[in-house]
Amino acid sequence: MQTQRLAQIMQERGVRRTPQRLAVWRLFAEEPGLTIREAVRALEPAGIGQATVYRSVKALEGAGLLLGFPAPRGELRYAAVLDHVHLLVCERCRAVRRLHECRLGGYEAEVEQKTGYRVRGHTLVVYGLCPRCREGGEP
Amino acid sequence: MQTQRLAQIMQERGVRRTPQRLAVWRLFAEEPGLTIREAVRALEPAGIGQATVYRSVKALEGAGLLLGFPAPRGELRYAAVLDHVHLLVCERCRAVRRLHECRLGGYEAEVEQKTGYRVRGHTLVVYGLCPRCREGGEP
DNA sequence: GCATACCTGATAAATCTTATCATCTCGCGG
DNA sequence: CCGCGAGATGATAAGATTTATCAGGTATGC
Numbered sequence A, B: 001m002q003t004q005r006l007a008q009i010m011q012e013r014g015v016r017r018t019p020q021r022l023a024v025w026r027l028f029a030e031e032p033g034l035t036i037r038e039a040v041r042a043l044e045p046a047g048i049g050q051a052t053v054y055r056s057v058k059a060l061e062g063a064g065l066l067l068g069f070p071a072p073r074g075e076l077r078y079a080a081v082l083d084h085v086h087l088l089v090c091e092r093c094r095a096v097r098r099l100h101e102c103r104l105g106g107y108e109a110e111v112e113q114k115t116g117y118r119v120r121g122h123t124l125v126v127y128g129l130c131p132r133c134r135e136g137g138e139p
Numbered sequence C: 001g002c003a004t005a006c007c008t009g010a011t012a013a014a015t016c017t018t019a020t021c022a023t024c025t026c027g028c029g030g
Numbered sequence D: 001c002c003g004c005g006a007g008a009t010g011a012t013a014a015g016a017t018t019t020a021t022c023a024g025g026t027a028t029g030c
Helices: A003-012 A019-030 A036-043 A050-062 A105-115 B003-012 B019-030 B036-043 B050-062 B105-115
Strands: A066-071 A075-080 A086-090 A096-099 A118-129 B066-071 B075-080 B086-090 B096-099 B118-129
Touching: A003 A019, A019 A036, A019 A050, A019 A075, A036 A050, A036 A075, A050 A066, A050 A075, A066 A086, A066 A118, A066 B066, A096 B105, A105 A118, A105 B096, A105 B118, A118 B105, B003 B019, B019 B036, B019 B050, B019 B075, B036 B050, B036 B075, B050 B066, B050 B075, B066 B086, B066 B118, B105 B118
Parallel strands: A086 A118, B086 B118
Antiparallel strands: A066 A075, A086 A096, A118 B118, B066 B075, B086 B096
């Protein structure tokens, strides 16, 4: 995913750009749907300490560059995002796709009006089976 | 929330109905937005062991009676649900409201068609500020 | 470039989560 | 209504995850 735009966004949001954070973000961009712990293990060989991974995930999530979503078994998994996206998650093999269309603007406005809340955003995760798992093939 | 329907659903989905599980579910119904650990502490005085709380949450979540959602700081919080609902979460005081309208059926169908996935469901969480926090009042 | 506020890695400490096992109980069938 | 057995519970221990600490390093603004 666009490393260019990533740098820009980090700058804008006051998130310091370090090699470690870039590595963390890139990992979640290449393999969306990892848990933090899995990321720790994946980045260990690169010499990135576990505390750094935890801290980076928090920083990136706070800046809206990582999106967390609940997976079966009570796991919290993350995916790298740049703009607002919806996630499409395969329940079997955990493949994650990003859906770039969002037509919930009207829904948000309606919720604001009906509830008195000030809506700031939303997270939509769609669960299902990817084409391959759907056919009963290997994940 | 309707304890009646709860019993029915547990029966239907083969989830054994025990006083502990009912207590766990009721807690998340009365105070949606707790973490598991907070639930453990809340139910300790009632003599419910922590292992039981963890196991109950898993069982109830598996049966679709609890819904997990990611909160700031990387926390996974839960709310009791009976039917499919969307959650409206206050980012400041963490109040949780359930929204019973869902107009994403068409969206799901569209996603199926465009991606080849077999869609089985979705989770939508809307974030914002509740009326009180919106005014800058106390949570 | 320089200063400094912030980040990092290593380690230890604190928390959270799961496993184990003896006992208990829910839900079914008689 | 009662007894049976699969499954649930509680207490505790063991294991795993997450955070705190601190000395040193490095991105960023001037």
